[in-house]
Amino acid sequence: MKKAIPFFLSQAITLFGSQIVAFAIVWYITLETSSGFWVAMFSICSFVPQFFMSFVGGVWADRHSKKTLIIGADALIALLTLGMVLLLPKFNDGTSLRVALLVLVSLRSIATGVQIPAVNSAIPQIVSEDLLMKANGINSTMQSVANFAAPAAAGVVMNIMTLRASMLIDVATAVIGIAILSFTFIPHQLSSGNTAASDFKADVRDGIRYSIKNRSIGGILLLYGLFIFLSIPAGFLANLFVSRYFGGTYTNLMWIEIVGFGGMLAGGLLMSTWGGFKNRFRTMAAALALFGIFSILMGLSHNFILYLTFMLCYGVPLTAFQTATTTFLQENVAENMQGRIFGFLNSMYSGFLPIGMALFGPLADHVSLRLLMVVSSAILIALSLPLLPKAGLRRTVSWKDNAEFQ
Numbered sequence: 269m270k271k272a273i274p275f276f277l278s279q280a281i282t283l284f285g286s287q288i289v290a291f292a293i294v295w296y297i298t299l300e301t302s303s304g305f306w307v308a309m310f311s312i313c314s315f316v317p318q319f320f321m322s323f324v325g326g327v328w329a330d331r332h333s334k335k336t337l338i339i340g341a342d343a344l345i346a347l348l349t350l351g352m353v354l355l356l357p358k359f360n361d362g363t364s365l366r367v368a369l370l371v372l373v374s375l376r377s378i379a380t381g382v383q384i385p386a387v388n389s390a391i392p393q394i395v396s397e398d399l400l401m402k403a404n405g406i407n408s409t410m411q412s413v414a415n416f417a418a419p420a421a422a423g424v425v426m427n428i429m430t431l432r433a434s435m436l437i438d439v440a441t442a443v444i445g446i447a448i449l450s451f452t453f454i455p456h457q458l459s460s461g462n463t464a465a466s467d468f469k470a471d472v473r474d475g476i477r478y479s480i481k482n483r484s485i486g487g488i489l490l491l492y493g494l495f496i497f498l499s500i501p502a503g504f505l506a507n508l509f510v511s512r513y514f515g516g517t518y519t520n521l522m523w524i525e526i527v528g529f530g531g532m533l534a535g536g537l538l539m540s541t542w543g544g545f546k547n548r549f550r551t552m553a554a555a556l557a558l559f560g561i562f563s564i565l566m567g568l569s570h571n572f573i574l575y576l577t578f579m580l581c582y583g584v585p586l587t588a589f590q591t592a593t594t595t596f597l598q599e600n601v602a603e604n605m606q607g608r609i610f611g612f613l614n615s616m617y618s619g620f621l622p623i624g625m626a627l628f629g630p631l632a633d634h635v636s637l638r639l640l641m642v643v644s645s646a647i648l649i650a651l652s653l654p655l656l657p658k659a660g661l662r663r664t665v666s667w668k669d670n671a672e673f674q
Contacts (some may be wrong), residue, residue: 271453272394272403278448279387280410282342285441286376287418289349290314292426292434293369295521298507306366307508308629311622313374318618321381326611327471328382330604334390335454339446341383346442348375353435377618384614389606392598393455401595405540408587412533419525426518475608478601485601485609488552491651492593493616495556498648500624501632501640502563502582503528509637514572527576531583538584539591548596553655555589558582560649567641 297306328337352372356365395403425434479486501509506528510520544551562582569575593613601609628640 272391272406274448274452275390275394275454276407276410278445278452279338279407280414281441281448282345282445283411284414284418284421285438285445286345287415288422288425288434289438291419291422291521291525292431293373294507295422295426295518296431297366297369298511298521299518301366303633305630305633307505308625309370310373311504311625311629313370314377315618315622315625317374317377318381318384319615319622321378322385322611322615322618323472324468324611325382325614326385326475326608327468329386329389329607329611330471331607333454334386334393334607335449335452337386338383338390339449341379341386342442342446342449344379345376346439346446348372348379349435349442350439353432353439356432356435381611381614381618385607385611388594388598388610388613390454392603392606394453397599400598401543401591402540404591404595404598405536405538405543407536408591409533409536409540412529412536412587415529416526416533419522419529422525423518423522471608475605475612478605479609479612482600485597488593488596489609489612489616491552491655492613493620494651495589495648496617497620497624498644498651499559499563499586500621500628501637501644502566503586504621504625505628505632505637505640506579508632509641510572510575512637513570514575520572523576524579527580528583531580532587533583534580535584535587536591539588544588544592544595548592548599549655551592552589552596553652555585555592556652556655557649558585559589560645560647560652563645563648564642567638567645 294307294310297310301307325337349372352368355368391403391407392400421437422434425437479489506524507521510524514520545554559582562578562585565578566575566582569578597609597613598606628644632640
């Protein structure tokens with residue numbers, strides 16, 4: 269487990285800088301436009317490129333050094349951000365700046381599509397299987413600390429400095445994270461699948477066939493996508509909700525991020541110490557139901573403090589669900605398929621999110637956001653019910669039993 273700490277630390281540091289930029293850009297757009305359309309556009313550009321690149325990134329993670337891929341992706345994100353720092357003074361009007369930021373966000377999204385499958389599939393190579401849940405809990409905790417600190421830092425930067433300053437912080441944290449990861453040992457996995465560029469589609473097809481053949485794995489991937497889609501009103505439109513109902517200030521936006529990630533930090537600590545139920549489906553079902561309940565309570569809140577209290581609570585099952593999902597896949601997916609399956613998992617996130625934003629963002633300009641939160645959260649609670657009959661399952665498929673895909 270000790271060998272994994274530098275790896276988790278490097279990713280938490282780079283995440284800290286990336287989140288500062290992400291918050292700064294979203295807050296800037298939210299307060300400058302107060303438009304569901306523009307908020308949706310930035311979310312779409314943040315994830316659509318990542319969706320398509322995740323298929324490529326997943327295959328690469330199964331073929332090449334995961335460490336090299338992670339460092340390369342982090343370095344590319346830093347260089348793109350540094351380029352925007354140099355270009356920012358050249359934009360003289362709000363529209364051209366927003367378009368330029370959309371381009372930056374899209375390019376960063378492409379690099380993220382390479383990074384995430386490599387990170388998630390590297391963890392089983394540096395942590396023994398019996399410690400995976402706790403290791404993922406530690407990883408979630410460290411990332412939550414970064415996420416917890418990032419909105420506070422972004423709030424300070426945006427109140428007393430500039431958007432440009434937030435980008436420079438991101439570049440600096442990327443350099444530090446890359447330096448730590450460079451001295452971190454990640455065992456080499458033997459390349460599997462087809463190595464010729466012409467066989468790339470065959471590798472993707474093999475991954476899809478593997479997901480379909482193993483229904484529990486395919487079902488979890490789909491459930492995760494639906495979870496992301498239905499959590500958009502309560503989670504990804506939280507800035508818009510607070511801006512409309514409680515006042516649009518950088519301070520209020522900062523507080524919802526701090527409190528939300530505070531709940532996720534608590535969830536990470538819970539999973540790193542308790543580890544969840546041995547039955548991963550039971551953990552997922554309980555987390556989904558609790559997440560839905562607290563999201564409904566957030567939507568019904570008319571007091572900002574009460575809203576923040578429920579947001580703190582909903583962060584715990586959010587982390588529990590994500591940790592249980594990741595661990596289940598790490599435990600049950602063939603080693604030579606891990607990159608592709610985690611690429612698909614990331615594509616569920618980056619695919620369902622922009623679809624949801626494209627639907628809920630503009631819809632929130634015409635329908636009560638409170639109503640959207642309550643209805644979508646009620647559906648999430650209903651989705652937890654089909655998981656209950658699987659309570660007796662822990663490991664549904666062993667990679668050793670799938671020689672066809674080795």
